[in-house]
Amino acid sequence: MKRSTGAIALSVAAALALSGCAAGGTTDSGAGSADAVIEIGSLYEPQNLSNVDGGGQGVTEAFTGNVYEGLYRLSDDGEVEPLLAASNTVSEDGLNYTFTLQDGVTFHSGDPLTAADVKSSIERVVAEDSQSARKSSFAVISDIQTPDDKTVAITLSEPSISFIYNLSYIWVVNDTAKDLKTSEDGTGPYTLGDWKRGSSLSLDRYSDYWGDAASNKEVVFNYFTDATALSNALVTDQIDIITSVQSPDQLSQFTDNPDFVVSDGDSTTKELLAFNDRVAPFDQVAVRKAVYSAIDTEKLLTSIWGDYGTLIGSMVPPTDPWYEDLTQVNPYDPELSKTLLAEAGLPNGFEFTLDTPSYDPHPAVAEFLQSELAKVGITVNINTISADEWYSKVFKERDFEATLQEHVNDRDVVWYGNPDFYWGYDNPQVTQWVSEAEQAASTDEQTAKLKLVNEQIAADAASVWLYLYPQIVVANSDISGYGVNGLNSQFFVSKIVRS
Amino acid sequence: MTVYLVRRLAFLAISFVIAMLVLFLLLRVLPGDPANALLSVNATPEQIAAAQAQVGSDRPLIEQFFDWFGSLATLDLGTSFISSLPVGPEIAARMAVTIPLTLLSFALALLIALPAGFVAAVRSDRWYGVALSGFSQLGIAVPVFWVGILLVNVFAVNLRLLPSGGFPRDDWANPADALTSLVLPVITIGLVMSASLTRYIRSATLDVIGSDYLRSARAQGASFSGAFRRHGLRNGSVPVISILGIELATTFLGAVVVESVFALPGLGSMLLTAIQQHDYPNIQGILFVSTLLVLLIGFAADVVQRFIDPRLRVSISGNGIR
Numbered sequence: 001m002k003r004s005t006g007a008i009a010l011s012v013a014a015a016l017a018l019s020g021c022a023a024g025g026t027t028d029s030g031a032g033s034a035d036a037v038i039e040i041g042s043l044y045e046p047q048n049l050s051n052v053d054g055g056g057q058g059v060t061e062a063f064t065g066n067v068y069e070g071l072y073r074l075s076d077d078g079e080v081e082p083l084l085a086a087s088n089t090v091s092e093d094g095l096n097y098t099f100t101l102q103d104g105v106t107f108h109s110g111d112p113l114t115a116a117d118v119k120s121s122i123e124r125v126v127a128e129d130s131q132s133a134r135k136s137s138f139a140v141i142s143d144i145q146t147p148d149d150k151t152v153a154i155t156l157s158e159p160s161i162s163f164i165y166n167l168s169y170i171w172v173v174n175d176t177a178k179d180l181k182t183s184e185d186g187t188g189p190y191t192l193g194d195w196k197r198g199s200s201l202s203l204d205r206y207s208d209y210w211g212d213a214a215s216n217k218e219v220v221f222n223y224f225t226d227a228t229a230l231s232n233a234l235v236t237d238q239i240d241i242i243t244s245v246q247s248p249d250q251l252s253q254f255t256d257n258p259d260f261v262v263s264d265g266d267s268t269t270k271e272l273l274a275f276n277d278r279v280a281p282f283d284q285v286a287v288r289k290a291v292y293s294a295i296d297t298e299k300l301l302t303s304i305w306g307d308y309g310t311l312i313g314s315m316v317p318p319t320d321p322w323y324e325d326l327t328q329v330n331p332y333d334p335e336l337s338k339t340l341l342a343e344a345g346l347p348n349g350f351e352f353t354l355d356t357p358s359y360d361p362h363p364a365v366a367e368f369l370q371s372e373l374a375k376v377g378i379t380v381n382i383n384t385i386s387a388d389e390w391y392s393k394v395f396k397e398r399d400f401e402a403t404l405q406e407h408v409n410d411r412d413v414v415w416y417g418n419p420d421f422y423w424g425y426d427n428p429q430v431t432q433w434v435s436e437a438e439q440a441a442s443t444d445e446q447t448a449k450l451k452l453v454n455e456q457i458a459a460d461a462a463s464v465w466l467y468l469y470p471q472i473v474v475a476n477s478d479i480s481g482y483g484v485n486g487l488n489s490q491f492f493v494s495k496i497v498r499s
Numbered sequence: 500m501t502v503y504l505v506r507r508l509a510f511l512a513i514s515f516v517i518a519m520l521v522l523f524l525l526l527r528v529l530p531g532d533p534a535n536a537l538l539s540v541n542a543t544p545e546q547i548a549a550a551q552a553q554v555g556s557d558r559p560l561i562e563q564f565f566d567w568f569g570s571l572a573t574l575d576l577g578t579s580f581i582s583s584l585p586v587g588p589e590i591a592a593r594m595a596v597t598i599p600l601t602l603l604s605f606a607l608a609l610l611i612a613l614p615a616g617f618v619a620a621v622r623s624d625r626w627y628g629v630a631l632s633g634f635s636q637l638g639i640a641v642p643v644f645w646v647g648i649l650l651v652n653v654f655a656v657n658l659r660l661l662p663s664g665g666f667p668r669d670d671w672a673n674p675a676d677a678l679t680s681l682v683l684p685v686i687t688i689g690l691v692m693s694a695s696l697t698r699y700i701r702s703a704t705l706d707v708i709g710s711d712y713l714r715s716a717r718a719q720g721a722s723f724s725g726a727f728r729r730h731g732l733r734n735g736s737v738p739v740i741s742i743l744g745i746e747l748a749t750t751f752l753g754a755v756v757v758e759s760v761f762a763l764p765g766l767g768s769m770l771l772t773a774i775q776q777h778d779y780p781n782i783q784g785i786l787f788v789s790t791l792l793v794l795l796i797g798f799a800a801d802v803v804q805r806f807i808d809p810r811l812r813v814s815i816s817g818n819g820i821r
Binding site for chain 2: 045047048053054056128129130131133135136179181182194196197198199200202220222224225226228229230232233235236238386387388391392395396
């Protein structure tokens with residue numbers, strides 16, 4: 001199956017190259033642009049409509065900022081802006097936050113927004129059965145009070161500099177709403193129209209929205225499982241925009257074509273070769289560094305992404321505040337690699353199994369690593385597993401030597417401060433810095449601490465950070481007003497217009 | 500005949516229950532856990548346990564099976580682990596795409612294969628008879644998704660005559676739109692299916708042409724076409740009908756692959772997604788419906804054969820069913 005998709009991509013690319021790919025036709029601009037229907041194409045269908053019950057990347061893309069809003073929002077540029085919180089005050093010791101809510105906000109069911117809704121929304125995320133990826137960030141909350149309908153007072157057990165930022169992940173949901181996996185009751189500029197599983201999800205402009213009304217009447221997310229089918233839909237004007245292109249094979253037909261705009265935004269998705277740092281020989285820093293220096297990451301990135309994507313030397317993408325260029329800490333140098341192996345007592349190399357998720361780009365990356373590491377005497381056995389098996393085998397049971405995985409979130413370097421995480425990196429100094437950074441009194445102090453973490457994990461080659469994915473949005477040239485960075489899989493649609 | 504029908508139905512019911520039991524167990528020995536689809540890479544041990552409790556994957560197998568089989572009896576296919584939507588209505592919605600797609604493709608395959616197979620047999624000494632045989636041989640070797648991609652590139656991407664994929668949001672509210680979006684997928688499956696059907700029909704026709712009864716009829720002065728109509732058609736159709744049953748089921752499988760190429764929200768794409776997510780209620784629901792359909796097709800093919808061929812009716816003695 002895996003091979004055939006590659007074959008499909010190749011044959012399509014060849015066919016397109018041969019056919020010279022006819023230019024797009026004219027788009028039907030329909031009525032005035034305020035009444036436009038925007039057709040979006042995406043590979044990420046929500047699994048369900050709740051972000052605390054495993055709705056996945058798809059529900060974040062379709063709903064965050066569009067159907068649901070938080071007290072704060074993470075803008076496409078990575079800035080944290082107040083949204084449903086009109087203002088806030090923080091006590092001197094950083095433990096007491098008081099939020100005042102926006103006036104005139106209503107839920108789609110007609111209920112007015114009150115402090116009780118905010119309280120129950122936070123409780124939804126920290127609840128025992130919550131599947132929210134952010135649950136552990138909110139463990140610092142010790143108490144939530146609602147002195148009146150407009151005020152929420154939150155007490156923390158220890159200072160948390162990322163608290164406001166983390167709040168941007170919490171959807172404010174009506175506290176009386178039911179069946180949130182299949183319906184919604186948010187405050188955003190759109191209400192849920194129709195969700196046809198396996199096909200599309202439509203959003204309708206909400207007429208009583210408290211802020212600026214959406215610039216379009218309706219937005220439809222059209223879901224595809226096949227990247228080629230998705231590109232074809234854009235070429236043939238069935239959709240206006242692709243939220244995230246996952247393969248450069250599809251791009252050639254859009255670059256240099258005035259009917260389309262290709263945007264190369266800032267992504268936060270990192271391709272990792274994650275060692276299990278608990279097992280020999282990866283418990284030795286020298287061995288991990290040897291593996292790192294044996295890999296020509298530049299050549300790998302070019303072979304996977306052509307001219308797109310970025311090289312990184314650690315877990316931190318350039319858009320995180322504590323970024324610094326560390327690409328030379330573990331340079332590509334096969335001779336150095338052999339020296340390091342000899343130092344570690346493995347002059348003849350060693351053998352390990354690489355658990356490789358079966359979906360792109362991992363299989364291609366695994367084969368590349370296999371040939372690179374063979375040059376320094378390391379034998380890689382590729383074991384292909386499904387995403388589902390990856391969870392059971394690697395993530396839960398820690399039954400692996402090394403694996404490939406993409407990590408999508410921003411500011412996730414802090415996972416190296418958790419010795420219980422799946423990759424088992426355990427450096428007490430780093431754990432302490434991460435905790436001090438979170439309790440820092442200022443963002444400058446936080447940034448300084450996390451830079452130390454950043455430098456240390458690179459020096460220890462905690463993992464191999466192969467490259468940063470590009471974030472590519474392709475749109476019909478008569479569409480504008482969309483975000484290009486796709487931070488944390490968000491895709492705000494209310495400003496999209498058709499000219 | 501009544502005795503036969505009752506027996507045949509009992510046989511159908513037993514095979515169905517066995518099939519369901521095997522499918523249930525097969526699903527459960529697949530590596531992985533349906534709870535995984537709900538988790539993120541930041542999941543804590545508590546979250547993992549909660550997800551398992553939510554989908555019931557922490558309960559004993561036997562309990563899971565009787566739960567499911569019990570609700571089947573009331574025609575309730577349960578609720579998806581992942582989406583929390585009821586399985587039955589979703590399957591019904593997907594059937595509105597897959598059933599027309601399968602039947603239209605099959606009809607097209609027959610339209611092509613019947614004349615092509617006949618000509619390839621009767622005119623096996625002419626160039627076009629040989630060419631037809633060759634084409635059908637080639638067609639069997641061609642993967643169905645490749646034909647789909649080729650057709651999309653020619654008719655959708657370059658000529659802009661037809662949509663490259665997708666299905667109208669309002670389903671069959673506008674039948675013309677719905678049919679338009681099925682044209683390319685139907686041609687894709689129909690073309691590929693017609694290749695193997697052509698070969699079956701060709702060999703059935705060759706059997707008839709070489710048969711004693713046809714020679715006797717010709718010896719008594721009947722024309723070839725007259726003899727073929729009178730004797731050949733009926734005799735030749737018996738093996739073809741049982742093949743047709745199998746091929747109809749295969750067409751359904753072809754639909755699974757093609758739906759993904761054409762982004763059609765049918766049963767096939769639903770099954771693929773459900774398997775990726777280990778969404779047992781959805782997988783079981785789809786297999787329940789499709790197994791039932793396949794068994795019913797086989798049943799219908801059997802009964803039709805017995806109507807056509809009286810020899811089959813007497814061949815049943817006390818030792819079971821043919």
